[in-house]
Amino acid sequence: MLPPIPALADYGLSPTHGFLPAVLPLTRLPDPYYNKWEAIAANLQALILSRRLRGVIDRLPVLSTIGLEHDAEWRRAYSLLGFMAHGYIWGGDSPSDRLPASISVPLLQISERLQVPPVATYAAVCLWNFKPLFMDEDIDNLDNLATLNTFTGSLDESWFYLISVAIEARGGPIMSLMLTAIAAARHGDAAAVTRCLRAFAERLTDLTTILQKMHESCDPTIFYNRIRPFLAGSKNMAEAGLPRGVVYEDGSGTETYRQYSGGSNAQSSLIQFFDIVLGIEHRPTGESRGPSSDSDKGGRSSNRHNFIMEMRRYMPGQHAQFLNDVSTVANIREFVEENPRDSQLRLAYDACLAMLSAFRDKHIGIVTRYIINPSKQVRARSRSRSPEATRHRVNLAVASRKNQQNQKGTGGTALIPFLKQARDETGEPAVEEWTRRFMKRQIKTEGKGDFFLGKPDHGAPLETEDVEVKGLAGSWTMDEDVGGICQY
């Protein structure tokens, strides 16, 4: 018997807003018992700027979670403590490798309940951290969105989060649509599957349009130097000053170091839903599709370890469970393959792959502009500076430098090849020869003619050294030609 098609409501998901909560995020916790948390979050930028945040949090009492009632309150508390935790760790001249009990005790309890890691994940900073400006207007419109919390108070940071919120909101209805398509495929209703795929492809183009708006109000230099350092995790962070990770103090005296990835949009369940429902497989980085690969032996949803699968552990538990359950019923790719004479169906399926591949293409341009280019500038500057000039400050922004011998393998995967592989894998299931050729053409011209990337820098020296760059969740090497098993 076929497994049942998952129902959104069973996972707390909304048919209109997808992975964004059906109940809007709370702008404050209703119980005044939590006023101290609210006050710190409301003054986070000033406390970080004045270097007083750590002192304030050190003196904060350990608050109980007993006053948290509804899910929305737990989510708000998680988001608040996530911001406070990362502000505490990264908001000084050098990072703190301990989190005091006033944060770690409630954060660990809340994380357990929501089944998320105790860090500022994508859920903490995007999914559960926005409000509409006008209640009677949609939240898939950037003109109607504002953030609740930020580290820097900058428009750039708010914009960075809100682009994702708008993408989640605009993409949310695709979930019901494609669950309907799965049911239709079970009944052999090709016309209905085609209709759903067409609507899916159209919405995917909207998402790329929203993604491109990143350039409008998020400045790459501010993103790289001011925003990204606060989102950093504690895994592979020796260069940034956290060689062993972070201790979450609980007063027991037996705590050990913990290591987590940082907050990243790679933790978006929506994009993974698209992959699953279209039957796109992601292999560990550097592994190409070959006759002997698992994927060709019917192991389509192979659970082999890779970065994209690892990011599922950073999604809210119910969202990750939903993705796992959808992978057991995803049948669209097989359905298309089993109907080789239905050209409308094949065209609609390939259109979805082409649009998702185009989304990933634009995303690669964004990563180049917001991470690769500024990290090259930082390295160029740090080469020309004396060691004394850089010694006093250790954090993520200055941490992109040559790998030390003993850190080999911590960030052994190259960032752009990883993203390019994910994009290329998106096109692999295409059924029409023409679509496959078209996607290859698109890939060849990538980066050129993109206004935001500018002209290729012919004068720049070729990077061949083993240089580490911190992405958002992961550590990566800069060498564009190096692949390998994904390590981070």
Ligand code: HEM
């Ligand atoms: C300034 C904007 C952005 C930057 C600098 C950026 C950077 C990155 C980086 C460095 C990675 C590699 C993993 C890591 O280290 O975290 C990544 C992966 C990823 N990002 Fe972004 N990102 C941005 C915006 C977005 C947005 C708005 C979305 C969509 C919601 C998104 C979706 C993804 C996905 C799905 C992955 C996993 C790789 C894939 O599936 O292709 N990113 N991003």
